[in-house]
Amino acid sequence: MRTEVKKLTSKELVIKLVGEDHTLGNLIAKHALNHPHVRLAAYTIEHPLEGSPTIRIVTDGEVHPLEVFKEVIKDTRGILEELLKTLNTSLGIEE
Numbered sequence: 001m002r003t004e005v006k007k008l009t010s011k012e013l014v015i016k017l018v019g020e021d022h023t024l025g026n027l028i029a030k031h032a033l034n035h036p037h038v039r040l041a042a043y044t045i046e047h048p049l050e051g052s053p054t055i056r057i058v059t060d061g062e063v064h065p066l067e068v069f070k071e072v073i074k075d076t077r078g079i080l081e082e083l084l085k086t087l088n089t090s091l092g093i094e095e
Contacts, residue, residue, distance in 0.1 A: 001017060001018065001019055001020060002018040002019060003015055003016065003017055003018065004016040004018060006054065008065070008066065009065075010061060010064060010065075011058055011059050011060070011061045011065065012056070012057070012058045012059075012065055013055075013056070013057045013065035013066055013068075013069055014054060014055070014056045015054070015055050015069065016052055016053070016054045016055075017052060017053050017054075017055065018052045019052060020051075020052060020053055021045075021051050021052075021053065022043075022045065022053065024053065025043035025045070025053025025054075025055055026043060026053075027076060028041075028043070028055055028069075028072055028073070028076070029041045029042050029043045029055055029057075031072045031075065031076055032055075032057050032068060032069070032072045035059075035063075035068050035071065035072065037059045037060050037062050037063040037068065038057060038058070038059055038060075038068060039058045039059060039060055040056065040057070040058040041055070041056070041057050041058070042055075042056055043055045043056070044056075055069075057069060
């Protein structure tokens, strides 16, 4: 996956996830909304044929938006790893 930082300030991050789609864009944006310092989190896809989401995160300025983005990615990864572990246990699959 390739990323393109479109805008980065002390309160706003706009980043494009090249080669991804609604699935990852929505997951990141929705998870970012749970962060206490996030004022806005959303994603758009400029054109249906392009398919790469652009995520926008705006904070209250107390936490840098890039740090929020990193936290969201780390937390999401942890949730997915826990889901995989639970699934493997339920199916009797050893890692």
